[in-house]
Amino acid sequence: MLEIKDLHATVGDKEILRGITLSVEPGSVHAVMGPNGSGKSTLAQVLAGHPAYQVTGGTVTYDGEDLLAMDPEVRAQKGIFLAFQYPVEIPGVSNAYFLRAAYNEIRKAHGDEEMDPMSFADLMDEKMKLVEMDDSMLTRSVNMGFSGGEKKRNEILQMAVLEPRLAILDETDSGLDIDALRIVANGVNTLKRPTNAVIVVTHYQRLLNYIVPDFVHVLAGGRIVRSGGKELALELEARGYDWLLEGAVA
Amino acid sequence: MSSSIESLVNREYQYGFVTDIEADTIPPGLTEDVVRLISAKKGEPVWLLDWRLKAYRRWLTMKEPHWPNVSYQPIDYQSQSYYSAPKSVTPLQSLDEVDPELLRTYEKLGIPLNEQKFLSGVAVDAIFDSVSVGTTMKKELGELGIVFCSLGEAVREHPELVRKYLGSVVPYSDNFFAALNSAVFSEGSFVYIPKGVRCPMELSTYFRINAEGTGQFERTLIVADEGSYVSYLEGCTAPKRSTSQLHAAVVELIALKDATIKYSTVQNWYAGDKDGKGGIYNFVTKRGKCAGANSKISWTQVETGSAITWKYPSVILQGDNSTGEFYSVAVVNNRQQADTGTKMIHIGRNTKSNIVSKGISAGHGQNSYRGQVKVLPKAVNARNYTQCDSMLVGNACGAHTFPYIEVGNNTATVEHEASTSKIGEDQIFYLKQRGLSAEQAVSMIVSGFCKEVFKELPMEFALEAQQLLGITLEGSVG
Ligand SMILES: Nc1ncnc2c1ncn2[C@@H]1O[C@H](COP(=O)(O)OP(=O)(O)O)[C@@H](O)[C@H]1O
Ligand SMILES: [Mg+2]
Numbered sequence: 001m002l003e004i005k006d007l008h009a010t011v012g013d014k015e016i017l018r019g020i021t022l023s024v025e026p027g028s029v030h031a032v033m034g035p036n037g038s039g040k041s042t043l044a045q046v047l048a049g050h051p052a053y054q055v056t057g058g059t060v061t062y063d064g065e066d067l068l069a070m071d072p073e074v075r076a077q078k079g080i081f082l083a084f085q086y087p088v089e090i091p092g093v094s095n096a097y098f099l100r101a102a103y104n105e106i107r108k109a110h111g112d113e114e115m116d117p118m119s120f121a122d123l124m125d126e127k128m129k130l131v132e133m134d135d136s137m138l139t140r141s142v143n144m145g146f147s148g149g150e151k152k153r154n155e156i157l158q159m160a161v162l163e164p165r166l167a168i169l170d171e172t173d174s175g176l177d178i179d180a181l182r183i184v185a186n187g188v189n190t191l192k193r194p195t196n197a198v199i200v201v202t203h204y205q206r207l208l209n210y211i212v213p214d215f216v217h218v219l220a221g222g223r224i225v226r227s228g229g230k231e232l233a234l235e236l237e238a239r240g241y242d243w244l245l246e247g248a249v250a
Numbered sequence: 251m252s253s254s255i256e257s258l259v260n261r262e263y264q265y266g267f268v269t270d271i272e273a274d275t276i277p278p279g280l281t282e283d284v285v286r287l288i289s290a291k292k293g294e295p296v297w298l299l300d301w302r303l304k305a306y307r308r309w310l311t312m313k314e315p316h317w318p319n320v321s322y323q324p325i326d327y328q329s330q331s332y333y334s335a336p337k338s339v340t341p342l343q344s345l346d347e348v349d350p351e352l353l354r355t356y357e358k359l360g361i362p363l364n365e366q367k368f369l370s371g372v373a374v375d376a377i378f379d380s381v382s383v384g385t386t387m388k389k390e391l392g393e394l395g396i397v398f399c400s401l402g403e404a405v406r407e408h409p410e411l412v413r414k415y416l417g418s419v420v421p422y423s424d425n426f427f428a429a430l431n432s433a434v435f436s437e438g439s440f441v442y443i444p445k446g447v448r449c450p451m452e453l454s455t456y457f458r459i460n461a462e463g464t465g466q467f468e469r470t471l472i473v474a475d476e477g478s479y480v481s482y483l484e485g486c487t488a489p490k491r492s493t494s495q496l497h498a499a500v501v502e503l504i505a506l507k508d509a510t511i512k513y514s515t516v517q518n519w520y521a522g523d524k525d526g527k528g529g530i531y532n533f534v535t536k537r538g539k540c541a542g543a544n545s546k547i548s549w550t551q552v553e554t555g556s557a558i559t560w561k562y563p564s565v566i567l568q569g570d571n572s573t574g575e576f577y578s579v580a581v582v583n584n585r586q587q588a589d590t591g592t593k594m595i596h597i598g599r600n601t602k603s604n605i606v607s608k609g610i611s612a613g614h615g616q617n618s619y620r621g622q623v624k625v626l627p628k629a630v631n632a633r634n635y636t637q638c639d640s641m642l643v644g645n646a647c648g649a650h651t652f653p654y655i656e657v658g659n660n661t662a663t664v665e666h667e668a669s670t671s672k673i674g675e676d677q678i679f680y681l682k683q684r685g686l687s688a689e690q691a692v693s694m695i696v697s698g699f700c701k702e703v704f705k706e707l708p709m710e711f712a713l714e715a716q717q718l719l720g721i722t723l724e725g726s727v728g
Contacts (some may be wrong), residue, residue, distance in 0.1 A: 088677050090698055093697070
């Protein structure tokens with residue numbers, strides 16, 4: 001469903017992605033690992049269409065369409081969801097209002113009717129349970145004054161509500177305690193379908209005990225320097241990244 | 251901020267059409283004879299003509315103020331007309347007699363004057379250029395002793411009330427524009443709520459400037475007698491014209507003992523084009539007096555239109571334990587300039603004032619908050635809280651804050667908080683990543699920023715205000 005070919009991207013005049021090739025099939029879970037600054041978030045942001053990043057080469061197709069030609073909201077409407085490494089605060093806008101607007105916008109894009117507030121409240125009840133979140137989170141402003149863990153859980157709540165086809169989780173595990181980690185993983189696993197795929201960006205193999213990847217890729221210096229199965233993550237845990245980095249950074 | 255911001259196309263101002271209607275317009279220019287002519291056309295009593303003439307003579311000695319943080323071409327007071335009325339309007343017995351062309355105009359503006367069609371729970375006085383074209387719901391209000399009519403009609407029907415209160419809060423000598431208004435004011439609304447009556451519906455005046463080359467000088471007077479309550483809303487639009495038009499209104503509010511007046515404005519005058527051509531110069535004096543103990547006056551304004559706004563709705567807190575509030579959203583885009591704020595004058599004991607100002611600047615807009623809090627020596631235990639937040643959209647706009655605080659009693663508490671933030675590309679991207687368009691994203695972020703003010707508006711209008719904001723800011727963020 002997602003085909004990334006020789007993708008290059010810059011921010012300012014700095015080249016960060018230097019030829020990424022990756023193929024994601026429906027039903028699969030891919031883990032992207034790698035040291036700090038290797039370009040993991042950049043890859044996630046480029047796939048979501050953040051305007052600060054310029055694609056300077058390569059192609060990305062999503063269900064056969066040119067993903068890079070789509071506006072970010074169109075990508076979202078077509079089922080791409082990014083759980084942000086640093087979720088953004090929106091003062092004065094309640095979480096519930098924001099989520100319902102997003103949910104209805106995506107429905108409208110699919111030619112469906114907007115959901116009325118009552119039915120939406122029921123839907124929220126169900127999803128809140130999934131991520132073990134308290135009702136008070138719905139009336140609070142989006143991410144305002146949320147702890148690091150609450151922000152991450154809020155991302156997973158949004159994912160659970162929007163039910164994306166392709167979810168990209170950017171370090172959703174960092175800063176979470178074991179309980180929160182289990183909740184996040186549970187949220188992701190509940191959404192697994194043969195038609196959906198997940199890209200899990202992470203620093204640590206810890207999360208991968210809960211979300212078991214089909215493929216693990218190591219990103220370094222803006223390139224994928226190694227791909228393998230889930231055992232690669234364990235190897236990284238034991239040996240670190242250094243053994244893979246020689247020659248990777250030009 | 252990256253170049254994707256500032257890339258959407260501006261949506262056109264929706265209310266910019268002109269109604270083709272025969273008008274009775276006084277030739278341009280302002281002299282004592284013009285003042286007499288306006289008064290004569292309105293069939294006014296001598297005391298009112300005399301008052302106008304005093305105001306006119308005073309005006310001649312005054313200078314246009316230039317302390318606001320706005321700049322514009324000099325206004326030629328002799329090149330505009332001071333009175334224009336659709337010919338078909340006078341005399342008018344009932345709404346059935348209103349010219350169909352005018353009714354259509356109001357329908358187009360979303361204000362049907364036809365009683366059956368009208369939103370229940372709102373009474374409307376519609377003012378077209380210099381005259382009132384009709385007031386709805388009069389009968390229902392009349393049964394409670396509430397007077398809601400044009401000021402002209404009030405002068406005829408309730409001269410004692412008008413004479414007692416007109417100019418009692420904003421004297422004709424108050425400032426240059428108030429003096430001009432007092433000399434030439436042509437129309438406006440009058441409200442009187444009797445003792446102990448809670449007005450059961452929103453009262454609303456809808457101002458429309460249509461004629462070219464005329465100024466609009468309406469005057470509104472609201473008196474809430476002891477223990478009464480009223481919520482009042484004004485809305486305004488004007489056609490798109492390439493020359494600027496002057497709007498110099500005066501609003502006076504009087505709240506007697508235990509009375510409450512809530513006054514809301516959604517101002518959407520034409521703002522001029524992208525380069526700043528045309529648009530309304532909105533130079534308005536609004537002031538309320540909490541004359542009695544435990545009275546309350548609350549101003550809520552959403553200012554999205556006008557090329558230039560100069561406006562400081564104020565409260566004189568004379569009665570003990572009286573409360574003044576000011577909730578404001580002012581948005582400027584393109585070349586718009588706004589210098590707006592409030593004055594809270596604490597005179598009585600235990601008086602309280604609360605100010606929440608939200609300024610949003612986009613494009614090349616310049617937004618200034620100017621607020622005065624004055625605590626007089628006798629105002630024991632006076633309390634003021636001011637919160638003044640600015641939001642910038644893009645890099646070419648500006649936000650300025652000018653607080654003036656004078657405290658003459660050491661038992662007073664005065665607090666001022668200010669913040670400036672920028673609408674972030676990251677916020678917009680976050681919302682877009684969840685499926686919202688750029689417009690929706692901006693409108694959501696801005697509405698969130700203005701939430702504390704919107705919640706003060708009557709329900710029906712809060713939504714309208716939110717939409718207006720979205721429209722005003724379209725084109726400023728991509
Ligand atoms: N918006 C940006 N502006 C400037 N530099 C950036 C920006 N985003 C990322 N970078 C730089 O790009 C490199 C890769 O960053 P990132 O993709 O966040 O790495 P990772 O997520 O793997 O830690 C880093 O050197 C980082 O400083
Ligand atoms: Mg990162």
